[in-house]
Amino acid sequence: MKKIIISVAVIAAIGLIAPKLTGGFISQGLDDFIGTINEMPGYQANIENRETNWFSSSAVINVGIDPAMFADLPMGQGDMAMFENFAAKINFSAQHGPFLTLNGLGLGLSAWKADVDESVLREYLSYAEDEKFYSVLGNVGFFGGISYEDTIPAFNVIVDEAGLEVDEAMSFSGWNGKGSASSSQANYAGEMDTLVASGDGMTFEMKSVSIDMAIEGSWADAIANVFYDSSTQFAIASINFDMPLIETKALIKNVIIDASTEKSEDGKLMDMDINYSIASIDIPQFQGSDLLMKMEINNLEKDFLKAYQEASTKPAQMQQAMADMIKNNLLAQLQVSPEINITEMSGKVADGSFSGKMLAKLTSIDSLPQSLEDPAFWMSKAVVDSQLTLDKAMALWLGEQVVTSQLKADPNAAQMTDEEIQTIAAQQVEGMIDMFTQQGMITVNADGGYDMTFSMQDSQALLNGNPMPLPF
Numbered sequence: 001m002k003k004i005i006i007s008v009a010v011i012a013a014i015g016l017i018a019p020k021l022t023g024g025f026i027s028q029g030l031d032d033f034i035g036t037i038n039e040m041p042g043y044q045a046n047i048e049n050r051e052t053n054w055f056s057s058s059a060v061i062n063v064g065i066d067p068a069m070f071a072d073l074p075m076g077q078g079d080m081a082m083f084e085n086f087a088a089k090i091n092f093s094a095q096h097g098p099f100l101t102l103n104g105l106g107l108g109l110s111a112w113k114a115d116v117d118e119s120v121l122r123e124y125l126s127y128a129e130d131e132k133f134y135s136v137l138g139n140v141g142f143f144g145g146i147s148y149e150d151t152i153p154a155f156n157v158i159v160d161e162a163g164l165e166v167d168e169a170m171s172f173s174g175w176n177g178k179g180s181a182s183s184s185q186a187n188y189a190g191e192m193d194t195l196v197a198s199g200d201g202m203t204f205e206m207k208s209v210s211i212d213m214a215i216e217g218s219w220a221d222a223i224a225n226v227f228y229d230s231s232t233q234f235a236i237a238s239i240n241f242d243m244p245l246i247e248t249k250a251l252i253k254n255v256i257i258d259a260s261t262e263k264s265e266d267g268k269l270m271d272m273d274i275n276y277s278i279a280s281i282d283i284p285q286f287q288g289s290d291l292l293m294k295m296e297i298n299n300l301e302k303d304f305l306k307a308y309q310e311a312s313t314k315p316a317q318m319q320q321a322m323a324d325m326i327k328n329n330l331l332a333q334l335q336v337s338p339e340i341n342i343t344e345m346s347g348k349v350a351d352g353s354f355s356g357k358m359l360a361k362l363t364s365i366d367s368l369p370q371s372l373e374d375p376a377f378w379m380s381k382a383v384v385d386s387q388l389t390l391d392k393a394m395a396l397w398l399g400e401q402v403v404t405s406q407l408k409a410d411p412n413a414a415q416m417t418d419e420e421i422q423t424i425a426a427q428q429v430e431g432m433i434d435m436f437t438q439q440g441m442i443t444v445n446a447d448g449g450y451d452m453t454f455s456m457q458d459s460q461a462l463l464n465g466n467p468m469p470l471p472f
Helices: 002-039 077-085 219-224 302-312 315-335 375-381 392-408 418-438
Strands: 043-052 056-065 087-096 110-116 135-140 146-152 155-157 169-172 175-181 185-199 202-216 230-243 248-263 269-283 286-301 339-349 352-362 382-390 450-457 460-463 466-468
Touching: 002 043, 002 056, 002 087, 002 219, 202 219, 269 302, 286 302, 286 315, 302 315, 352 392, 375 382, 382 392, 392 418
Parallel strands: none
Antiparallel strands: 043 056, 056 087, 087 110, 110 135, 135 146, 146 175, 155 169, 169 185, 175 185, 185 202, 202 230, 230 248, 248 269, 269 286, 286 339, 339 352, 352 382, 382 450, 450 460, 460 466
8 A cells, every 4th residue: 555655646746846847948948949040140039938837838939030141232121121020930839748638648748839920921921811831849758859740831922912923823732741859860851742833924833842851969969060960862753844935845853862961980071972863854955864963072171161151141241251261261171182973973865875973082282372273283183083975876966966056156157047057967976076086085985885084183184094185
């Protein structure tokens, strides 16, 4: 009996004391959130009102854009007023655990939800009266892990207030996302169905957009630090653009961007992998499929990248910010041998195909040249290794584009039609390729296609294995 009484007392104590402790943690978390936003260039936030009770917490948070970002830009008073007044109120409420009902029955430290004020952007967008433009709800588990879901409702742009013509329109199907976060990892995935815009004789439609990302560490760490380990995939099922008045169409299918970052053990350097793929693309004068490029950007230096990001958030002072970055941070970046490595690129264009790779890096730099525009200096520090292979059909297509471009730039061909220019280009292209082959600029491979290799080191360049004089 005594043990039962003790157990009941412990449970009761947890049920009464834990909510009060949770309220303190939530209040501190709000302060940390505000501090994180204010550390981000271009944003400012403050807590307008806060209440912390035994079993619940609430707060009203103001988040806006810092108008100082645009102070020196040539903007009218009306535009400046828009930025000065562009702010949103976030209404936050939380229920303290361990027994939770706010987002459904459950157990945990807290359940919470946040949404922007119901009036946000209603001047420009039409969305359901019972919806908020952005809302998020989540739970915090007993061990501090967070799970959450966020939404943006479907909306249409209000024509008059947005300054659009009567025959213009834009609609968005809405956004739904889910995520989780802890002190060691953060994940988020979200998607939308369609974005449609039309007007002035054109239509644009984008379908099935999604993003899926994972970060090693917490969201706060990722915001506060330039370097962190991460992986992200961004995908678009299709992009369709049509301008029937000028008979112009574009259709792009299955665009996928895979990106990942990995920092060094000491946290001073970071490597980035970015892979692009497009299943098919059909635009005026270009049709391609199975397009792929895998690229690495290696040895990014922390202070340089941080300075670059800070400079990019100051458009009004961009020129001076970039000059300061070059003066104070460029050498440190160059000393760690930055490189761009395209490990694979391939695809099919028209009836042909191509493949290739390229490595370019800078090495052995211990000081900057007197003039950053000194080409001899950069060539002496550059290492390049590249290779390109075209099958015959691809080489003929590419050659025709070159000859066509030259003919269109020739004043003597100004009166020729496009069909006449294309006919001449088709007649001349094989002779041009034969000339390049005889000059050693390209070589014929065993499959009847064409190869070109280029390498450079210590200011010595080789084209297809033969020395190539440099202009500097």
